[in-house]
Amino acid sequence: xxxxxxxxxxxxxxxxxxxxxxxxxxxxxxxxxxxxxxxxxxxxxxxxxxxxxxxxxxxxxxxxxxxxxxxxxxxxxxxxxxxxxxxxxxxxxxxxxxxxxxxxxxxxxxxxxxxxxxxxxxxxxxxxxxxxxxxxxxxxxxxxxxxxxxxxxxxxxxxxxxxxxxxxxxxxxxxxxxxxxxxxxxxxxxxxxxxxxxxxxxxxxxxxxxxxxxxxxxxxxxxxxxxxxxx
Amino acid sequence: xxxxxxxxxxxxxxxxxxxxxxxxxxxxxxxxxxxxxxxxxxxxxxxxxxxxxxxxxxxxxxxxxxxxxxxxxxxxxxxxxxxxxxxxxxxxxxxxxxxxxxxxxxxxxxxxxxxxxxxxxxxxxxxxxxxxxxxxxxxxxxxxxxxxxxxxxxxxxxxxxxxxxxxxxxxxxxxxxxxxxxxxxxxxxxxxxxxxxxxxxxxxxxxxxxxxxxxxxxxxxxxxxxxxxxxxxxxxxxxxxxxxxxxxxxxxxxxxxxxxxxxxxxxxxxxxxxxxxxxxxxxxxxxxxxxxxxxxx
Amino acid sequence: xxxxxxxxxxxxxxxxxxxxxxxxxxxxxxxxxxxxxxxxxxxxxxxxxxxxxxxxxxxxxxxxxxxxxxxxxxxxxxxxxxxxxxxxxxxxxxxxxxxxxxxxxxxxxxxxxxxxxxxxxxxxxxxxxxxxxxxxxxxxxxxxxxxxxxxxxxxxxxxxxxxxxxxxxxxxxxxxxxxxxxxxxxxxxxxxxxxxxxxxxxxxxxxxxxxxxxxxxxxxxxxxxxxxxxxxxxxxxxxxxxxxxxxxxxxxxxxxxxxxxxxxxxxxxxxxxxxxxxxx
Numbered sequence: 101x102x103x104x105x106x107x108x109x110x111x112x113x114x115x116x117x118x119x120x121x122x123x124x125x126x127x128x129x130x131x132x133x134x135x136x137x138x139x140x141x142x143x144x145x146x147x148x149x150x151x152x153x154x155x156x157x158x159x160x161x162x163x164x165x166x167x168x169x170x171x172x173x174x175x176x177x178x179x180x181x182x183x184x185x186x187x188x189x190x191x192x193x194x195x196x197x198x199x200x201x202x203x204x205x206x207x208x209x210x211x212x213x214x215x216x217x218x219x220x221x222x223x224x225x226x227x228x229x230x231x232x233x234x235x236x237x238x239x240x241x242x243x244x245x246x247x248x249x250x251x252x253x254x255x256x257x258x259x260x261x262x263x264x265x266x267x268x269x270x271x272x273x274x275x276x277x278x279x280x281x282x283x284x285x286x287x288x289x290x291x292x293x294x295x296x297x298x299x300x301x302x303x304x305x306x307x308x309x310x311x312x313x314x315x316x317x318x319x320x321x322x323x324x325x326x327x328x329x330x331x
Numbered sequence: 332x333x334x335x336x337x338x339x340x341x342x343x344x345x346x347x348x349x350x351x352x353x354x355x356x357x358x359x360x361x362x363x364x365x366x367x368x369x370x371x372x373x374x375x376x377x378x379x380x381x382x383x384x385x386x387x388x389x390x391x392x393x394x395x396x397x398x399x400x401x402x403x404x405x406x407x408x409x410x411x412x413x414x415x416x417x418x419x420x421x422x423x424x425x426x427x428x429x430x431x432x433x434x435x436x437x438x439x440x441x442x443x444x445x446x447x448x449x450x451x452x453x454x455x456x457x458x459x460x461x462x463x464x465x466x467x468x469x470x471x472x473x474x475x476x477x478x479x480x481x482x483x484x485x486x487x488x489x490x491x492x493x494x495x496x497x498x499x500x501x502x503x504x505x506x507x508x509x510x511x512x513x514x515x516x517x518x519x520x521x522x523x524x525x526x527x528x529x530x531x532x533x534x535x536x537x538x539x540x541x542x543x544x545x546x547x548x549x550x551x552x553x554x555x556x557x558x559x560x561x562x563x564x565x566x567x568x569x570x571x572x573x574x575x576x577x578x579x580x581x582x583x584x585x586x587x588x589x590x591x592x593x594x595x596x597x598x599x600x601x602x603x604x605x606x607x608x609x610x611x612x613x614x615x616x617x618x619x620x621x622x623x624x625x626x627x628x
Numbered sequence: 629x630x631x632x633x634x635x636x637x638x639x640x641x642x643x644x645x646x647x648x649x650x651x652x653x654x655x656x657x658x659x660x661x662x663x664x665x666x667x668x669x670x671x672x673x674x675x676x677x678x679x680x681x682x683x684x685x686x687x688x689x690x691x692x693x694x695x696x697x698x699x700x701x702x703x704x705x706x707x708x709x710x711x712x713x714x715x716x717x718x719x720x721x722x723x724x725x726x727x728x729x730x731x732x733x734x735x736x737x738x739x740x741x742x743x744x745x746x747x748x749x750x751x752x753x754x755x756x757x758x759x760x761x762x763x764x765x766x767x768x769x770x771x772x773x774x775x776x777x778x779x780x781x782x783x784x785x786x787x788x789x790x791x792x793x794x795x796x797x798x799x800x801x802x803x804x805x806x807x808x809x810x811x812x813x814x815x816x817x818x819x820x821x822x823x824x825x826x827x828x829x830x831x832x833x834x835x836x837x838x839x840x841x842x843x844x845x846x847x848x849x850x851x852x853x854x855x856x857x858x859x860x861x862x863x864x865x866x867x868x869x870x871x872x873x874x875x876x877x878x879x880x881x882x883x884x885x886x887x888x889x890x891x892x893x894x895x896x897x898x899x900x901x902x903x904x905x906x907x908x
Contacts, residue, residue, distance in 0.1 A: 151767030239594035240381025346734035348811040356725035359781030367758035453879035511825040549791040
């Protein structure tokens with residue numbers, strides 16, 4: 101009914117220019133809406149199909165001004181060392197994060213972002229000053245390195261463990277290994293990440309403990325085969 | 332008992348339009364807000380696992396603990412005290428300013444912009460200024476008043492000091508809403524009143540107050556909810572070591588402390604649920620009152 | 629007659645005095661930001677806070693330094709794009725839902741509206757992690773769509789617009805109903821234009837909250853090229869943590885576009901009177 105009368109109406113308009121003006125004037129909201137929906141639909145489809153949803157490894161380098169983010173030298177050396185297929189999953193190095201649990205974190209948005217990454221299971225590892233990391237461990241958001249999941253890390257690096265004493269809600273104190281000291285690692289010597297003693301912790305909900313282990317091997321082994329290989 | 336009857340075709344048509352109109356909002360709210368909220372509700376029955384150990388189901392233990400925790404009760408009282416300062420003062424001052432700025436005066440748009448500025452200021456600047464004003468030794472207040480008051484570390488008055496910052500930062504916000512409400516009052520009412528020789532104050536009480544009552548109710552309702560979920564003011568000027576903190580910290584602050592700072596999500600979730608139920612009770616009472624005090628033409 | 633005029637003059641004077649006092653109180657932090665930006669760092673952190681004005685010269689060059697050290701143009705662009713889409717989405721969804729809640733009758737109305745109210749009672753921090761996971765699954769990290777995502781619908785706006793529609797006179801729509809307009813046409817042609825000032829205030833608040841939101845951009849945009857002003861400048865706070873003048877200069881530069889947006893919206897208010905005053 102409606103389509104027919106509209107068709108007749110439009111056919112009755114003399115010039116093509118006026119037809120376009122008529123259609124635009126009466127249906128501009130619809131036209132804009134449809135164009136927007138089509139454009140957005142394409143965008144959403146494109147993002148959904150092309151963007152990688154999974155990570156090989158998601159690291160946070162907190163409290164450093166060194167360039168350690170995505171596509172930095174550290175990032176490229178590590179992905180090459182680990183031999184990750186970057187078309188399959190992504191490697192994210194997040195180097196803009198500034199918080200210190202020792203100094204209080206209430207209202208610090210960087211800390212909130214850390215919590216979001218840690219509690220959603222995205223985060224795999226985090227580095228910061230040794231004492232701050234031990235303090236952060238008190239929140240229970242770092243993995244106990246003496247647990248089963250970290251057995252092979254413990255076998256290699258247990259002499260480097262950093263411990264924290266966390267008082268839990270029922271009053272008992274938990275003594276847990278939450279960090280691995282990396283003060284003498286290449287992260288400090290070669291990539292100049294930290295000036296103070298620093299340590300690496302693994303996120304409690306991480307699924308990629310092996311990737312973090314690879315990262316540890318990468319920054320801690322003296323073996324220079326990687327450099328030879330790239331030459 | 333509600334009378335059940337079949338809808339007429341016209342009513343059916345209206346309902347279909349209405350569902351189409353509310354659908355985007357309701358679907359969005361369910362996906363973006365209620366799904367996470369239900370997650371949180373579910374979490375409140377668990378003890379959060381630390382260091383990668385899984386959560387354990389504890390039933391109502393978190394709630395039992397929260398109800399027995401004097402800190403929670405104190406924080407609820409603190410929140411109510413804060414709301415009692417912020418809501419009435421914020422609303423009344425903003426209303427007066429909005430009425431002034433709605434007159435044909437020179438420079439109103441400049442004043443409107445100035446009153447809006449506190450809302451866009453960097454929180455760090457706001458915190459620094461207030462800390463300076465309240466400083467016991469060097470602070471402006473103590474210097475002007477020749478007193479030696481510990482404005483933000485004396486538990487007896489710290490809640491008032493924080494409340495004042497709350498009022499200060501909310502005035503611009505309420506004012507924008509009041510101005511928009513005032514715009515919707517037809518000008519002819521005032522013209523008629525002017526011919527009758529009614530003074531400004533008479534006009535205010537006879538025309539502005541009743542015709543603005545839907546806007547006022549809206550502001551009061553949203554501000555009560557806003558004040559009861561207040562959070563950022565508490566850490567803005569008060570350090571963690573401040574002895575008055577326990578007499579000022581709001582319920583959301585306590586929730587935040589457990590969930591974020593300490594990673595105790597299960598307990599934090601229980602606190603939020605208690606708070607939401609409390610605000611719901613307050614809201615139901617207010618919605619009842621709406622029918623009595625609000626005038627719709 | 630003479631006394632009436634004097635009284636009007638006194639009233640105006642009193643109003644101006646009150647407005648000026650209030651303006652002074654409201655201006656303090658903003659003035660503080662600008663003055664701090666002009667000081668040397670030493671002055672800015674000096675223990676004696678009575679040095680309100682910089683006394684070692686006015687350091688305007690701090691603004692230049694800060695401007696150069698950040699890609700402000702990119703940050704402005706990202707922020708304005710996010711604000712634009714959030715305002716459009718919020719106004720669109722809220723005006724539709726507000727109209728239905730304010731003017732139409734349908735089964736389940738009270739229940740659905742209570743959902744809107746309850747949303748406002750829940751501290752927004754609990755939404756963050758599930759929303760982050762959704763955006764991540766959709767592949768919208770580091771995009772404007774990801775930044776806009778939590779602001780597609782607004783409970784506050786729905787309630788605000790509902791109040792706006794309720795306030796309109798009842799007989800307005802009936803005439804249109806007799807003319808044979810359906811509900812959609814009535815809404816678009818008659819009712820929506822009348823709630824313009826509510827829409828403007830919703831626009832202001834949506835823009836303001838989007839502008840001030842720090843946590844969400846920080847979580848969604850790990851890359852500096854896609855993030856917003858607030859999050860980009862938070863990095864400045866990390867970098868300049870001991871340099872207050874630079875921090876404040878950055879904050880002042882960030883606020884400028886927000887003030888411009890507000891002034892433009894305010895003008896809409898004033899035009900609103902001119903158009904609706906005649907009709908009503």
